[in-house]
Amino acid sequence: MRRFFIHPKEISNPTPALSDEEARHIKNVLRLKQGDNIRLFDGSGREYDAEIITLSNISVEVSILHRIDSIDDPPVEIDFAQAFLKARKMDLLVKQLTELGISKWIPFIAKRSVPKPDTKHLFKRTERWKKIVLETLKQSNRSRFTEIGETVSFKDIFGLAPDHDLKIVFWENESKPLHRSLSSYSSPCRKILAVMGPEGGFTPDEIEAARGAGFLTASLGPRTLRAETASLVACTLLQYLFGDMGKIVLTKMPASNTYF
Incomplete structure (x- = not known):
């Protein structure tokens, strides 16, 4: 599943929004659509499965389906x-x-x-x-x-x-x-x-x-x-x-x- 960065402050919003750069990549390069599922990460060790609910050339809003606590980082x-x-x-x-x-x-x-x-x-x-x-x-x-x-x-x-x-x-x-x-x-x-x-x-x-x-x-x-x-x-x-x-x-x- 494709992974995209989302700012941690966005996670608490009812409809979290991705950055303009990520939105353009989703819409114009990958050509994903409303209803498609994506994987998000916030840089703090957490990931999220999400569904695209609205998208334009400069904006993508998602619905968080569930949170995943990452185990990929080394113990040291x-x-x-x-x-x-x-x-x-x-x-x-x-x-x-x-x-x-x-x-x-x-x-x-x-x-x-x-x-x-x-x-x-x-x-x-x-x-x-x-x-x-x-x-x-x-x-x-x-x-x-x-x-x-x-x-x-x-x-x-x-x-x-x-x-x-x-x-x-x-x-x-x-x-x-x-x-x-x-x-x-x-x-x-x-x-x-x-x-x-x-x-x-x-x-x-x-x-x-x-x-x-x-x-x-x-x-x-x-x-x-x-x-x-x-x-x-x-x-x-x-x-x-x-x-x-x-x-x-x-x-x-x-x-x-x-x-x-």
């Missing part, structure tokens, strides 16, 4: 902090990391970040990323928004650390692979802050500052990965270990880490 929240890369790479990462189930996207500026965007461009980029998230939610059957955080400095990331159970920086010069970095970690993990650097990597000073703020550091293996590839690998591994990507294979992380 991953906030992913990404140092600025080139524009197209950042756009693609927002899409792909949303597909992988991250809860929040936090762009930041590291010492070796190229380019360093100005305030005007940041606003445009943020609005673009929100649109990318919305379209990706429709495609990936997710029901909860990936929050787009404000662009911050690398040091500002440290202020977010206390709200997370696991804080980890992926660094190409780290000798310890992920499973060794996590070998002494035994606390329950419901919220993760993962940090990935720019194309040029983190400076040694940045890594020392992160360690001093309580972050673990880990390698992604012996091969040199492009920055955007490394981000996808890191997120996938975290979802496998702590989220729902590994539940078909493993019900829990083996104490000996023999699988990794």
Whole structure:
């Protein structure tokens, strides 16, 4: 069934209305009609089966048939902090990391970040990323928004650390692979802050500052990965270990880490 976004405030209305953009897509592209059933999601984890009751080129009103509590989101929240890369790479990462189930996207500026965007461009980029998230939610059957955080400095990331159970920086010069970095970690993990650097990597000073703020550091293996590839690998591994990507294979992380 086709999925469309509806603002949460609309749900309580007697005849909830979809946005103009969604209305045009329903009427002019999909050519749905009065009486057709559609699936709605409000970005908070809830979905709704609904029936189209009126439609025009700029308006679609529906009747909510029943609510569905979504179970698609992983049991762990991953906030992913990404140092600025080139524009197209950042756009693609927002899409792909949303597909992988991250809860929040936090762009930041590291010492070796190229380019360093100005305030005007940041606003445009943020609005673009929100649109990318919305379209990706429709495609990936997710029901909860990936929050787009404000662009911050690398040091500002440290202020977010206390709200997370696991804080980890992926660094190409780290000798310890992920499973060794996590070998002494035994606390329950419901919220993760993962940090990935720019194309040029983190400076040694940045890594020392992160360690001093309580972050673990880990390698992604012996091969040199492009920055955007490394981000996808890191997120996938975290979802496998702590989220729902590994539940078909493993019900829990083996104490000996023999699988990794």
